[in-house]
Amino acid sequence: MKIRDLTELAGRNLREALLRNSLTTMGIAVGVASLVAMLSLGVGLQELASKRLSSSGLFDAVFVAPRMNDRGFERDQRPSPGSGDHSRPLDQAAREQMAKLPNVVEVYPEIRFSTDILYAGNPYMSMVAGIPESARNGGAFDGMKGAFFSGPNADETILQIDFAKRLADNPDSLIGKEIVLRYAERQTLPAQSSADPPPDAKTKSAADSNLSSGFSVIPRQKKLRIIGIVETEPAAGFGGFGRGRVLIPEELAEKLSAAQSNDLRDILRGSSGAHNFASLTARVKAASDVKAAEDAIKAMGFSTFSLLDATKNLRLVFAVFDLLLGIFGSLALVVASLGIINTLVMAILERRREIGVLKALGASDRDVRKLFFAEAGAMGLLGGMLGVLIGWLLGQGITFGTNVYLQRRDLPAIQISSVPWWMIVGAISFSIAVSLAAGLYPASRAARLNPVEALRYE
Amino acid sequence: MNANNHFAIRADHVRRHYQMGSTLVRAVDEVSLSVGKGEFVALLGSSGSGKSTLLNLMAGLDRPTSGAIFAHDRNLAEMTPDELAHHRGHTVGMVFQAFNLLPRMTLEENVELPLRLAEIDRKERANRVREAIERVHLTARLTHRPTEMSGGEQQRAALARALVNRPTILLADEPTGNLDSATGDEIMRLLREINESLGMTIVMVTHERPRAAEFAHRLLQMKDGKLISDGVQP
Numbered sequence: 001m002k003i004r005d006l007t008e009l010a011g012r013n014l015r016e017a018l019l020r021n022s023l024t025t026m027g028i029a030v031g032v033a034s035l036v037a038m039l040s041l042g043v044g045l046q047e048l049a050s051k052r053l054s055s056s057g058l059f060d061a062v063f064v065a066p067r068m069n070d071r072g073f074e075r076d077q078r079p080s081p082g083s084g085d086h087s088r089p090l091d092q093a094a095r096e097q098m099a100k101l102p103n104v105v106e107v108y109p110e111i112r113f114s115t116d117i118l119y120a121g122n123p124y125m126s127m128v129a130g131i132p133e134s135a136r137n138g139g140a141f142d143g144m145k146g147a148f149f150s151g152p153n154a155d156e157t158i159l160q161i162d163f164a165k166r167l168a169d170n171p172d173s174l175i176g177k178e179i180v181l182r183y184a185e186r187q188t189l190p191a192q193s194s195a196d197p198p199p200d201a202k203t204k205s206a207a208d209s210n211l212s213s214g215f216s217v218i219p220r221q222k223k224l225r226i227i228g229i230v231e232t233e234p235a236a237g238f239g240g241f242g243r244g245r246v247l248i249p250e251e252l253a254e255k256l257s258a259a260q261s262n263d264l265r266d267i268l269r270g271s272s273g274a275h276n277f278a279s280l281t282a283r284v285k286a287a288s289d290v291k292a293a294e295d296a297i298k299a300m301g302f303s304t305f306s307l308l309d310a311t312k313n314l315r316l317v318f319a320v321f322d323l324l325l326g327i328f329g330s331l332a333l334v335v336a337s338l339g340i341i342n343t344l345v346m347a348i349l350e351r352r353r354e355i356g357v358l359k360a361l362g363a364s365d366r367d368v369r370k371l372f373f374a375e376a377g378a379m380g381l382l383g384g385m386l387g388v389l390i391g392w393l394l395g396q397g398i399t400f401g402t403n404v405y406l407q408r409r410d411l412p413a414i415q416i417s418s419v420p421w422w423m424i425v426g427a428i429s430f431s432i433a434v435s436l437a438a439g440l441y442p443a444s445r446a447a448r449l450n451p452v453e454a455l456r457y458e
Numbered sequence: 459m460n461a462n463n464h465f466a467i468r469a470d471h472v473r474r475h476y477q478m479g480s481t482l483v484r485a486v487d488e489v490s491l492s493v494g495k496g497e498f499v500a501l502l503g504s505s506g507s508g509k510s511t512l513l514n515l516m517a518g519l520d521r522p523t524s525g526a527i528f529a530h531d532r533n534l535a536e537m538t539p540d541e542l543a544h545h546r547g548h549t550v551g552m553v554f555q556a557f558n559l560l561p562r563m564t565l566e567e568n569v570e571l572p573l574r575l576a577e578i579d580r581k582e583r584a585n586r587v588r589e590a591i592e593r594v595h596l597t598a599r600l601t602h603r604p605t606e607m608s609g610g611e612q613q614r615a616a617l618a619r620a621l622v623n624r625p626t627i628l629l630a631d632e633p634t635g636n637l638d639s640a641t642g643d644e645i646m647r648l649l650r651e652i653n654e655s656l657g658m659t660i661v662m663v664t665h666e667r668p669r670a671a672e673f674a675h676r677l678l679q680m681k682d683g684k685l686i687s688d689g690v691q692p
Contacts, residue, residue, distance in 0.1 A: 002574075452514050
């Protein structure tokens with residue numbers, strides 16, 4: 001029998017026992033719905049975790065330090081004993097070279113300094129951090145109140161909510177208001193001889209060669225307009241554990257030339273007078289680009305660090321999690337498959353005579369088997385489609401309920417369920433496959449019916 | 459030239475025995491007969507004589523325990539299940555006492571069913587269905603379901619369904635058994651018309667000797683599974 005005729009006959013047969021077949025199809029739909037709801041939660045949570053981690057700026061970044069000392073990341077990158085701590089400085093030239101590497105989006109220094117903030121005449125001690133422009137599109141500021149910086153040099157600030165709460169009971173009211181940043185500007189002085197003469201000529205000569213330019217510190221103030229409030233400090237980079245509370249644009253932060261803790265060490269170490277970075281963060285397009293960028297930067301003579309392996313472990317954990325959810329979700333579908341077997345076996349009893357007539361009119365065993373298969377497959381297809389819809393609605397319902405709960409606790413809304421296209425296709429295919437498997441026994445039983453006995457059946 | 463070429467059906471020492479509890483039932487026992495092409499044969503006998511079993515063997519719905527049964531040149535006893543299905547779909551058409559129309563289908567759909575199974579092209583189907591329905595004079599009932607038709611109309615519909623695949627042999631199992639006398643005669647006249655106009659071989663099982671004698675060319679009498687008489691009508 002041709003597929004079109006088979007489909008028409010199967011559809012006609014299904015419509016004939018509408019209530020029973022609808023209930024069986026609903027059983028499949030509930031099974032598929034439970035599977036889809038479980039998996040959508042698994043995938044949704046995975047996406048949420050990945051997004052959060054990615055917005056933390058830890059997984060798409062390579063952290064770079066000079067290869068020389070206690071700031072270097074890897075022991076095997078240390079210079080050999082006796083060679084001293086001289087290596088390529090992490091300066092502006094190196095930064096520009098890194099920025100030109102393929103898939104590197106941005107290279108920026110870690111700027112964060114502890115300072116005084118004046119608001120409404122009161123001083124508050126806090127940590128200021130520079131935020132790179134690339135953080136704008138990284139999803140890190142999702143759910144923030146207010147807006148991202150209008151430009152890389154804007155005199156604007158985004159406050160971390162804990163700090164904002166220290167300034168005002170209602171943090172949202174701070175948006176649009178101004179704070180004053182009091183900081184110490186670092187101004188480089190020209191190189192000069194040591195003020196105290198060395199005890200002997202030999203020592204003096206050595207000391208002169210090691211002395212570099214110094215810097216003076218000038219107190220400055222900068223007015224900044226508060227334009228946003230954010231839950232956590234995003235794109236903090238490797239040094240981000242220091243938790244910046246007052247976030248300013250990266251370029252503005254660099255222009256301020258605020259004295260940082262490593263400046264003192266630079267004076268003692270440096271010889272050229274040029275400003276070297278204690279560390280740089282090279283942000284790449286995607287986590288998959290980290291390895292290549294890291295290798296290239298190492299080849300330039302720097303020490304690097306990334307959290308690449310952590311994402312691999314995370315994926316493994318979620319794969320196991322999804323598998324378990326899938327198994328539990330499939331149990332309902334297994335129960336539904338028993339419903340299909342029951343429905344089709346009942347149909348054989350009811351349509352015994354009809355099967356006999358079909359055979360008398362020329363239907364082969366294969367035709368009868370295909371007809372019952374088509375009916376099982378149609379129930380699987382309809383049940384699968386309905387199940388995906390119900391599962392999606394369940395996921396949305398759970399997300400809604402969770403967000404109501406989170407809002408009551410003053411936490412930001414999240415999307416914890418996700419139904420990607422592969423899940424839709426997979427769930428419907430799985431539903432059809434389970435239904436066909438359930439139809440195997442009834443279909444072969446119908447095909448084996450003796451036509452003479454079937455025709456005699458009342 | 460093969461001797462079988464003269465015959466539409468030939469049975470050669472056919473037996474159909476089956477076990478019912480501890481009893482061996484000899485439904486058909488050593489029956490040999492032949493039905494010529496274009497013949498109208500009536501198979502007579504009382505209930506349990508084995509006539510319907512023999513008809514089922516000719517239809518390829520059942521297989522003989524031993525012996526050979528030929529439809530044209532081919533031995534049904536040696537056919538594969540698929541070949542038997544093809545035989546039922548193309549070589550023979552069947553009519554039953556209980557009509558056996560599918561109740562949820564209209565007349566048109568019932569008649570079309572063998573064409574669906576035979577994978578006949580849709581355009582061709584419409585022509586054949588119309589032709590078969592015209593032959594049994596049921597054109598006005600195309601969209602009616604079996605429950606909306608009289609017994610005679612249902613049997614004519616069943617006849618149209620049996621003819622639609624243009625078989626060479628028509629097998630009818632008590633075709634007038636569920637009909638009143640006048641309607642039964644009407645069906646018999648239709649069978650004779652089909653036999654004469656199409657040259658179709660007809661084997662009809664019946665227990666109504668007078669009616670069989672009136673319409674059939676030849677009467678075969680069965681008793682206890684055996685063929686006891688074979689008489690050509692004058």
